[in-house]
Amino acid sequence: MSRLAGSVAFVTGAARGMGRSHCVRMAQEGADIIAVDLVQAAGDLAETADLVxxxxxxxxxxxxxxxxPAALEAAVSDGVAEFGRLDVIVANAGIYADLAPSWELSEAAWRRTLDINLTGVWHTVRAAVPHLSGGGSVVIVSSTNGLKGGANTAHYSASKHAVVGLARTLANELGERGIRVNTVHPGAVGTAMIRNAEVFAKLLPDIESPSEEDAVALFAAKNLLPVPWVDPVDVSNAVLFLASGESRYVTGTQMVVDAGLTQKVM
Ligand SMILES: NC(=O)c1ccc[n+]([C@@H]2O[C@H](COP(=O)([O-])OP(=O)(O)OC[C@H]3O[C@@H](n4cnc5c(N)ncnc54)[C@H](O)[C@@H]3O)[C@@H](O)[C@H]2O)c1
Structure with a gap:
């Protein structure tokens, strides 16, 4: 299979979780990868590169x-210098932290989430879009929290809704150059982002030290399909479709991969 043969993809948050999965899935289909992440994730980032x-x-x-922005610009221009082109941008890096009711969120928590999940996405496209030549695809990883609200996630939900506006604007600006821009909206995905004690405790306040088993039951109850969460590769398959020519006339859209979470009537 080579649905991305000859393509080069730039991926943020590439060290672990979905970012790693996007890199591997696109490499399986022929893409070379420019991968970035935080300094504390350097070991995992090197492992992602080895997998590719x-x-x-x-x-x-x-x-x-x-x-x-300067670090992103250097990363993408060094990668493009090495590979000679850029075709796909996957703005994946994000955080889901400091969960609290809107009126109890600290100024610092609000700003950190907006800085990474919204301004960070804008920095990513600003650094990389000028390198796209002859068309291309921009995929922004939002969330079902980018389509609906959820308790304790004002900062996260606001950031994930905001990137939809950014994507729709970019789709308008870049369409005439043959560059497509879409958002992907995962529901719960079984990565370290949600499979951790802080999230479990916030979601299950009535249980002392909730276990993963407790959390599985809660997550599964939110979905139409009988699974607690989707796997990273399920989201990567959507990213791959949007990155490839198979979606050549798809732009300005929101692709949901959520086991039915947004459609479930509770
Ligand atoms: N896991 C879920 O349930 C879920 C659901 C919907 C959407 N998402 C979104 O999917 C994306 C990936 O999530 P994941 O589950 O793989 O998370 P993860 O925590 O497993 O991985 C996130 C990666 O992003 C990196 N990162 C964090 N802050 C960064 C920064 N400031 N600059 C560069 N890199 C940074 C981390 O080091 C990490 O490697 C995020 O945007 C997240 O909001 C996740």
């Missing part, structure tokens, strides 16, 4: 916080 190289594709890595 083990598939016979090329990878560059760089340490770049999406809050740092």
């Amino acid at each position: 190289r083990n598939l016979g594709r090329r990878a560059t890595t760089a340490i770049a916080d999406v809050r740092d």
Whole structure:
């Protein structure tokens, strides 16, 4: 299979979780990868690059916080210098932290989430879009929290709704250049982002030290399909479709991968 043969993709938050999965899935289909993540994730980022190289594709890595536009610009231009082109941008890096009711959120928590999940996405596209030549695809990873609200997530939900506006605007600006821009909206995905004690405790306040088993039951009850969460590869398959020519006339859309979470009548 080579649905992205000859393509180069730039992925943020590439060290673990879905970012790693997007890199591997696109490399399986022939893409070379420019991968960035935080300094504390350097070891995992190197492992992502190894996974890509083990598939016979090329990878560059760089340490770049999406809050740092200069670092992003250096990472993407170094990668493009090495591979000679850029075709796909996947703005994936994000955080889901400091969950609290809207009126109890600290100023710092609000700003950190907006800085990474919204301004970081804008930095990512601003750094990389000028390198797209001859069309291309921008995929922004939002969330079902970018389509509906949820308790304790004002900062996260606001940021994930906001990137939809950014994507729709970019789709208008870039359409005439043959560049498509879409958002992907995962429901719960079984990564470290949600499978951790802080999230379990926030979601299950009536249970002392809730276990993963407790959380599985809660997450499963939110979905139409009988699973607690989707796997990273399920989201990567949507990213791959939007990155590839199979979606050549798809732009300005929101693709939901959520096991039915947004449609469930509770
Ligand atoms: N896991 C879920 O249930 C879920 C659901 C919907 C949407 N999402 C979104 O999917 C994306 C990936 O989530 P994940 O579950 O793989 O999370 P994860 O925590 O497993 O991975 C996130 C990656 O982003 C990196 N990152 C964090 N802050 C960064 C920054 N400032 N600059 C650069 N890199 C940074 C982390 O180091 C990490 O490697 C995020 O945007 C998240 O909001 C996740």
